[in-house]
Amino acid sequence: MVYHERVAWAQLIASVITLTGYIAVLLMQSRGSDISTVDWLPPMLWTIGAGIALSIVISILWGIAAGLRDPQSATASDIRDRDISRLGGRVEHSFLVIAGLGVIALCAAGAELFWIANTMFLGFAVSALVGGIARVVAYRRGLV
Amino acid sequence: MVKPTLVTNTIRARREEAGMTQADLAARIGVTRQTLIAIEQGKYSPTLEIAFQIARAFGMPLESLFQYPED
Numbered sequence: 001m002v003y004h005e006r007v008a009w010a011q012l013i014a015s016v017i018t019l020t021g022y023i024a025v026l027l028m029q030s031r032g033s034d035i036s037t038v039d040w041l042p043p044m045l046w047t048i049g050a051g052i053a054l055s056i057v058i059s060i061l062w063g064i065a066a067g068l069r070d071p072q073s074a075t076a077s078d079i080r081d082r083d084i085s086r087l088g089g090r091v092e093h094s095f096l097v098i099a100g101l102g103v104i105a106l107c108a109a110g111a112e113l114f115w116i117a118n119t120m121f122l123g124f125a126v127s128a129l130v131g132g133i134a135r136v137v138a139y140r141r142g143l144v
Numbered sequence: 145m146v147k148p149t150l151v152t153n154t155i156r157a158r159r160e161e162a163g164m165t166q167a168d169l170a171a172r173i174g175v176t177r178q179t180l181i182a183i184e185q186g187k188y189s190p191t192l193e194i195a196f197q198i199a200r201a202f203g204m205p206l207e208s209l210f211q212y213p214e215d
Contacts, residue, residue: 002178073176080179080188142187144149 002073004081005139006062006087007055012054012132019125022047036114044121053130084138092131099123149189153210156184158202173197 001009026035067074094113102119159169170180174193181196182188192197199206 002176005178076176078175078179079191079194080175080182083188142182142185144151144187144189 001066002076002081002139003063004077004085005065005136006066007059008084008132008135008139010058011055012049012060012063012136015125015128017054017131018047018051019129020127022121022125036112038114040114040117046093053054061131080143084135084143088131088135089139091134092127095127095130096123099127149186151189151212152186153183153212155198155209158204159184162202169198169201171194179207201213 022043026038026040029038029043063074099120099122102123103116106116106119155169157180159166166177166180166184170177173180175183175194180187183190185195195206197208199209202209
């Protein structure tokens with residue numbers, strides 16, 4: 001597995017874990033009451049930080065393991081990696097645009113801050129998830 | 145998302161005839177071994193530049209390595 005595929009997997013794994021954790025924390029804090037009353041900012045900031053840290057840690061540990069097996073190609077990359085990265089970027093971009101439009105619509109409707117912030121956050125999270133899946137599928141199934 | 149390509153190639157057969165490993169050929173054309181595997185399996189369409197480099201590595205014209213079906 002090449003360096004950029006490992007990074008794609010690491011980001012995908014970190015996104016799934018941290019997004020699941022964030023949703024679980026919000027649901028636990030709301031305890032069946034109106035979820036928009038939950039103090040969403042600290043868990044959101046922790047989720048963003050933890051997601052970045054976790055993907056870095058997974059990439060480093062996986063990179064060390066790969067480097068022990070095959071030191072020469074552990075960090076190699078080429079034009080296929082750039083093509084796959086561009087594909088993932090395009091997929092991510094489309095979901096960010098959808099989230100951005102959702103935020104504008106919520107602002108226009110005078111929605112609560114909770115829904116505005118979490119729509120944007122969900123846009124980031126879903127774009128990272130779908131972009132990661134697109135990259136991993138392109139590495140596994142092919143890019144022609 | 146992934147469209148099948150009509151381009152086929154005989155790189156693997158030529159490489160084995162030449163007694164080259166995937167790592168040898170990949171190093172020679174400046175790509176990773178995984179990219180060469182993807183090209184050989186038709187899972188990645190190489191750029192023209194890489195295609196020419198592969199052809200040059202075997203001393204053959206492009207058409208003898210890459211085939212595209214007639215209409």
